[in-house]
Amino acid sequence: MTNHVWYCSYGSNLSFERFKLYLLGGTSPLVNKVYPGCSDSTLPVKSRFCDIPYEMYFAEKVVFWENMAVSFISDIKNESTYTHCRMYLITADQFNDVVRQENAGFVDSSSLAIDFEELKSNGSICLGPDDKNRLYGKVLMIGEDEGFPVITFTSKWSSEDIVFQKPGKRYLKTLMRGLRESETTSRDEILNYFSGLSGIKGFYSRAGLERVIDEVIKSEPTKMTVRSTGKIKRNGEVAVQVNKGFFRGKKSSNYCLLERDDRLFNIQAKIEYLSDEQIGETEINLDQKLRCALAVKKGDAVFVYPIKRMDGKFINNKSNILERFVGSFFGVQINLVRLRKSSYNDMEIRVCRIKRESMSIIGIEPGDLVVIESPYCRLKMRALELSDDLNEEMQRRVGDSDNYIFNCGEVPNMGSVDLQPILLDYDARNELKVGQCAPVRIRRSILFEIRKRLHLISTPLILAILAALVSFDLSLYAKLSILASGPAVVLLLIFLGIKMKVN
Helix, strand or coil: CCCEEEEEECCHHHCHHHHHHHHHCEEECCCCEEECCCCCCCCCCCEEEEEECCCEEEEEEEHHHCCEEEEEECCCCCCCCCEEEEEEEEEHHHHHHHHHHHHECCECCCCCCCCHHHHHHHCEEECCCCCCCCCCCEEEEEEEECCEEEEEEECCCCHHHCCECCECHHHHHHHHHHHHCCCCCCHHHHHHHHHCCECCCCCCCHHHHHHHHHHHHHCCCEEEEEEECCCCEECCEEEEEEECCCCCCCCCCCEEEEEECCCCCEEEEEEEEECCCCCCCCEEEECHHHHHHHCCCCCCEEEEEEECCCCCCCCCCCCCHHHHHHHHHHCCCCEEEEEEECCCCCCCCCEEEECHHHHHHHCCCCCCEEEEECCCCEEEEEEEECCHHHHHHHHHHHHHCCCCCCCHHHCCCCCCCCCCEEEECHHHHHHHCCCCCCEEEEEECHHHHHHHHCHHHHHHHHHHHHHHHHCCCCCHHHHHHHHHHHHHHHHHHHHHHHHHHHC
16 A cells, blocks of 8 residues: 555545545535546545644635635644644545545646655645646645655645635534544534634634534434344345334434444445334344444444435435336345455446355346445446456456555454455446445346246237137137236246245
8 A cells, every 4th residue: 555645634525425425426415516536436445533733714715615615724834723634545546636626617627636756855735837726726745644644735825815704504514514423522622623713703603603513413313332133134125123212303214324433334224113122222233234234243333314215315316116116026135245346348338247156145147137226326237247267367457457456354343254245347336436345235126037038928928819819609708818818827937936036
């Protein structure tokens, strides 16, 4: 990992959920802005909160942040002050891509390239000529940590040119929400921190800031303690068990989004409610599959977001209603797999590679369609077999390339028993908006299975029609019965075959 750097964020990227947009790409619901993502969508190797001796302030006006101010830090070190930050260990190329995205829309940022050797030598570098108006036009070297450089970016205005401005509530909430992800930062500490910042003083009263932080706290997910339990399946869905009073005072929910406390992985699951005698209000039962998916163990904490429907807050691609109904009728099972990076150039798009034993569990054959779901997107892809020889060849190709492959074993709590891998290329991972090692849901496409067998009806149907036409001495009712008998028998056989295969 010699080409890695610590990106030191102090603004909206304090929120890991928002920072993932810069890595994976997608549209931010906060600012209605499309982020192209990084050429390498690997999630950070690790992240942690810290303080740096630089003063933060609010200035400039940014259209997509309510045409109000955003945060910057002074480029002069000051031991008497501090700024709360969150460091992400990412590649140098990813940092370059993040800087490009932060400056996109102000000038042509496609040519921005950071000379890291010059940065280490001088302590800071400006991006482009002084007459170019870039929002974040200066890169700062903060120091080193664990042998990796700690770097960030800010404006390249001189101190006398800075005009402090008021940030919008949406932007403030994003920063506060990010700081709340650090368990050591309390409500009062956040209030005291923002109260003393330039751009806040004179624009927000203490009471105004309290209203903003209280709205943030009210919208936070519930933190719950993991309990281990046996396999939980409800109508083919992976499921969790919570106390019936979990949503007390809120609308009941059918599904939830589970997220590790470090926001690295998340997965959707159906909810089953238990009584007070069976489980506490702050406890959640996860079976081994879900514990493996999130890489958590008994006693760990997870965040739980309620989802009213699977095509609601987190799933933004509505599935076919007919397919959901037919899938439920046939008892299609949801399975969990872990994403890995594919280095194989397939002849067609929308291809995933799955090991033979995983195909058997899902109930598919090579060439069948599968549906892959992340919390943000749903894709239909053609499944091809991942043989041991091909898997070794892919790993060799990746090892010979300059692209860093995230080692799933580096994830805290990742045990020796894990989900089966599924290999997806860059485009598919970006559409799903998840990185390497992330868990996703997978199921067979039942409509594809039915379409694949419809040709079996044609011959019996023709024979039944001919039999009905030549049987002139039969009643109309008898002729219709003969006409329907052929397709009915074939459909029954198709149903039994699919039912047996999916279960």
